[in-house]
Amino acid sequence: MSDSALPRYAFAAPQRPWPGVLLAAAVWAAAGALIRIWPDEADFTRLLSTIVFGIAVALSLLAAAGPYLPERAAKVRFAAPWAIALAVALAAWEVITAKTGYLPRPFFVPPQELLGVFVDDWAKLFECVAHSVLLLASGYALGSTLGFLTGLALGWSKAVGYWGHPILRLIGPLPATAWLPIAFFMFPTSWSAAVFLIALASGLPVAILTWSGVSSVGGAYYDIARTLGGSPRFLVLKVTIPAAMPNVFVGLFMGLSASFAVLVVAEMMGVKAGLGWYLQWAQGWAAYGNMYAALGVMAVMCSSLVTLLFQVRGRLLAWQKGLLRW
Amino acid sequence: MVNPATAETALPAGMALEIDGIRHAFTLEGKPLPVLSDVSFNVEPGEFVALLGPSGCGKSTLLRLLAGLEPPDLGEARADGAAITTPDPSRVVVFQDPTLFPWRTVRANVALGLEAQGLMKTRAHRIDEALERVGLGAFGNVYPHQLSGGMAQRAALARALVNDPRLLILDEPLGKLDSLTRMSMQSEIVDLWRRDGFTTLLVTHDVEEALFMATRVIVFSERPARITADIAIERDYPRHRSDPYFADLKRRVFGLLGMDATW
Ligand SMILES: Nc1ncnc2c1ncn2[C@@H]1O[C@H](COP(=O)(O)OP(=O)(O)OP(=O)(O)O)[C@@H](O)[C@H]1O
Ligand SMILES: [Mg+2]
Numbered sequence: 001m002s003d004s005a006l007p008r009y010a011f012a013a014p015q016r017p018w019p020g021v022l023l024a025a026a027v028w029a030a031a032g033a034l035i036r037i038w039p040d041e042a043d044f045t046r047l048l049s050t051i052v053f054g055i056a057v058a059l060s061l062l063a064a065a066g067p068y069l070p071e072r073a074a075k076v077r078f079a080a081p082w083a084i085a086l087a088v089a090l091a092a093w094e095v096i097t098a099k100t101g102y103l104p105r106p107f108f109v110p111p112q113e114l115l116g117v118f119v120d121d122w123a124k125l126f127e128c129v130a131h132s133v134l135l136l137a138s139g140y141a142l143g144s145t146l147g148f149l150t151g152l153a154l155g156w157s158k159a160v161g162y163w164g165h166p167i168l169r170l171i172g173p174l175p176a177t178a179w180l181p182i183a184f185f186m187f188p189t190s191w192s193a194a195v196f197l198i199a200l201a202s203g204l205p206v207a208i209l210t211w212s213g214v215s216s217v218g219g220a221y222y223d224i225a226r227t228l229g230g231s232p233r234f235l236v237l238k239v240t241i242p243a244a245m246p247n248v249f250v251g252l253f254m255g256l257s258a259s260f261a262v263l264v265v266a267e268m269m270g271v272k273a274g275l276g277w278y279l280q281w282a283q284g285w286a287a288y289g290n291m292y293a294a295l296g297v298m299a300v301m302c303s304s305l306v307t308l309l310f311q312v313r314g315r316l317l318a319w320q321k322g323l324l325r326w
Numbered sequence: 327m328v329n330p331a332t333a334e335t336a337l338p339a340g341m342a343l344e345i346d347g348i349r350h351a352f353t354l355e356g357k358p359l360p361v362l363s364d365v366s367f368n369v370e371p372g373e374f375v376a377l378l379g380p381s382g383c384g385k386s387t388l389l390r391l392l393a394g395l396e397p398p399d400l401g402e403a404r405a406d407g408a409a410i411t412t413p414d415p416s417r418v419v420v421f422q423d424p425t426l427f428p429w430r431t432v433r434a435n436v437a438l439g440l441e442a443q444g445l446m447k448t449r450a451h452r453i454d455e456a457l458e459r460v461g462l463g464a465f466g467n468v469y470p471h472q473l474s475g476g477m478a479q480r481a482a483l484a485r486a487l488v489n490d491p492r493l494l495i496l497d498e499p500l501g502k503l504d505s506l507t508r509m510s511m512q513s514e515i516v517d518l519w520r521r522d523g524f525t526t527l528l529v530t531h532d533v534e535e536a537l538f539m540a541t542r543v544i545v546f547s548e549r550p551a552r553i554t555a556d557i558a559i560e561r562d563y564p565r566h567r568s569d570p571y572f573a574d575l576k577r578r579v580f581g582l583l584g585m586d587a588t589w
Binding site: 218220221223224225226227228229230231234238239242243245317319320 | 390393394395413414415417418419421423425427428429430438439441442443469485489
């Protein structure tokens with residue numbers, strides 16, 4: 001063939017599908033076949049295998065389309081090992097519970113029973129998530145706002161620091177759940193008591209970390225702002241707060257974890273709604289499937305909220321990116 | 327010597343300084359550490375005074391007092407006859423360390439003084455002008471950690487210049503620059519000073535720099551700092567580094583700094 005007659009790459013050859021994702025599709029298909037063909041006595045086995053086949057089909061479509069995706073989207077192919085591992089784990093779980101009964105019911109639940117919980121009880125679970133998120137958000141927003149303002153006042157004002165330091169030293173280490181009996185007794189509703197407890201749990205770390213952030217702001221920054229004509233208000237808003245922000249976010253993350261713990265306990269002890277309550281209710285009926293389902297939902301909820309906070313930090317502290325790794 | 331008193335304003339563009347019997351000490355490990363012992367000198371509006379002295383003798387301390395960041399233990403500094411007690415944006419300092427705010431882009435750092443004084447509406451155009459002047463026109467949107475040490479120093483200089491100071495206090499502002507950039511920045515500062523007529527105090531360790539730029543050189547002793555010499559440099563601008571007049575002066579100043587052996 002002559003070099004000049006035709007542009008050599010005028011027609012792009014069809015790209016080969018992503019091999020890793022293709023393999024994952026095959027493993028999912030195998031898992032689906034195993035679930036469908038091996039008989040068992042559980043409900044929802046057919047539905048589960050249909051979903052698993054659906055995932056296999058989706059993965060094979062992705063494998064075929066993958067080479068044509070833009071580079072950003074193409075990163076999903078690195079999740080192929082995880083997709084394979086999940087299918088293997090699902091199959092193993094299925095075998096040792098539904099298929100062989102090696103792990104006994106009711107303490108161990110086969111996957112299709114968990115699926116059944118979502119099919120039968122999704123409305124209630126959804127309501128519980130909504131209730132938990134609302135309660136958590138109310139308490140956390142209140143707590144972190146007050147904690148931030150308290151920390152700022154402690155670090156900025158000598159008088160507030162003088163009076164606030166011993167108080168914070170004393171009540172800071174007390175776990176918020178220790179206030180639970182008093183809170184449910186003092187507050188008019190269990191909901192407001194729970195908001196108080198969550199606010200306390202999240203507010204304390206935010207206050208302490210904000211305070212330490214404020215007190216570690218270098219004097220040189222203030223010197224510069226002052227010689228350039230900065231008023232005290234300018235110093236707080238444009239020097240203290242931005243300089244303390246990395247510390248504030250450490251406090252916000254600590255406060256968020258603490259508030260999860262308090263949320264669950266408060267819902268179990270007094271608030272008659274939310275995922276914590278659902279867990280306890282399921283325990284009362286020995287409905288282990290419902291408990292596992294609620295745990296899974298709770299894990300997704302908490303990790304989504306943490307991810308959200310990471311996103312906010314990434315936005316606000318973009319300037320830090322070159323300074324440290326996270 | 328250049329001293330263009332502007333006709334429109336009551337005050338001249340440069341600030342007059344009187345430093346009157348200043349003493350200052352720090353407490354270091356429980357013991358008093360005298361740093362400035364009876365420092366007095368006056369600066370006429372529009373003068374360019376270079377301060378030379380051994381490391382650790384108290385030059386930066388003196389500049390902090392003049393900026394109004396700390397009160398002196400004894401004595402008084404006056405700006406245009408009024409005692410200096412607080413910082414004021416008419417007296418702008420370029421510190422030894424550039425200390426840019428890491429959470430602000432270079433442009434936002436340079437804008438700091440205008441923001442603090444509420445002048446962003448009327449004078450924002452000055453920001454890009456100042457960035458151009460120090461050769462950072464293309465770096466307005468980057469963060470300080472993306473700058474080299476010398477670029478950070480130039481950004482700090484731009485941050486001072488946008489404020490139209492009447493007294494510009496420079497504490498080794500060119501210390502981290504390579505010798506070529508350094509020379510061009512020296513000329514740039516001299517040009518600005520000649521154009522705008524502000525009073526300038528420059529601390530430097532570079533005798534040549536002091537002689538090339540200033541109208542007057544004040545030499546300090548070891549800590550606690552006293553003035554050991556006050557030398558007027560009678561040469562017009564633009565100056566030439568090869569001028570033999572500077573070679574003679576240089577020998578004299580090095581002698582005052584205790585370095586006569588090598589000269
Ligand atoms: N905040 C402080 N507390 C205690 N001692 C200080 C303080 N600031 C400066 N000193 C001391 O004062 C002395 C003079 O410091 P200063 O920074 O004024 O020196 P300098 O002349 O600027 O030196 P260099 O040329 O090295 O910058 C030093 O011995 C230093 O230890
Ligand atoms: Mg110094």
